Amino acid sequence: MKPNPGKSKSIFVCQQCGKESAKWLGRCPNCQAWNSFVETTVSLSHISPDWSRSRENKPQELSQVEMGSFS
Helix, strand or coil, X not given: CCXXXXXXXXXXXXXXXXXXXXXXXXXXXXXXXXXXXXXXXXXXHHCCCHHHHCCCCCCCCHHHCCCCCCC
């Protein structure tokens, strides 16, 4: 499911460290800076989930999957 082109959403970005948040925060949980979040609009057509860029979650042939002991 892909977002419609032209759609956008607001996120809040810390000006000190770049931490992103869906809501405005008074204090950045990453760098502890106060009142450093600014609202930014991003296009949803350029956002993809973090898991989609992961190299660890690529499909494998069943014959290549190692079976470990789960005791």
